[in-house]
Amino acid sequence: MSEILLPPGIVLPKAYQPSEKPDENATEEEKAKVLPVPTGYKMLCIVPEVSKKIDGTELDLEKPWETAHREEQTTSVLFVLRVGPDAYKDTNKFPNGPWCKAGDFVMVRTYTGTRFRMFGKEMRLINDDQIEAVVQDPRGISHV
Numbered sequence: 001m002s003e004i005l006l007p008p009g010i011v012l013p014k015a016y017q018p019s020e021k022p023d024e025n026a027t028e029e030e031k032a033k034v035l036p037v038p039t040g041y042k043m044l045c046i047v048p049e050v051s052k053k054i055d056g057t058e059l060d061l062e063k064p065w066e067t068a069h070r071e072e073q074t075t076s077v078l079f080v081l082r083v084g085p086d087a088y089k090d091t092n093k094f095p096n097g098p099w100c101k102a103g104d105f106v107m108v109r110t111y112t113g114t115r116f117r118m119f120g121k122e123m124r125l126i127n128d129d130q131i132e133a134v135v136q137d138p139r140g141i142s143h144v
Contacts, residue, residue: 020120035118038084038125045078045106045113047122048138077138078124080104087128099131107133110143 006012022031038044080102088098100106108131113124135141 022119035081036123036125038082038087040084041086041089041128042084042125043080043087043100043128044082045080045108045124045126047075047124048077048079048105049121076107076110076143077135077141078106078108078126080106081123084128093129099128100134105135105138106131107135107141 004012022034036044080100083098083102088094108126112130113126115122115124117123
């Protein structure tokens, strides 16, 4: 029995073990269903993978883990996976329509949104009005 007083009919779920990868027997459609579905005006974004290699060297050198991790955390470029049902519906705030759509690379302020990891990838839930630019090719953009 739980030590927490719960409303009738509510049962706490059992402890779960985080996973670094989706169920390998799941179909691509089933894997996609486990992604969080943003509510309201939120958008689900993933942080593009940061190169582990050091650019501009003739040797095949890898960045230290701390450097690659910091670049991932402080990135200002995200990839939009899903858009909530109310995103960009406020015509007073967005008179010209949506600023971006699923499948776009976008720029946001560093550390924007609710940050979390899922299957080893950093993701963020951000507000629709936190988009500062749409980016065609994010490869030339780095944090200063």
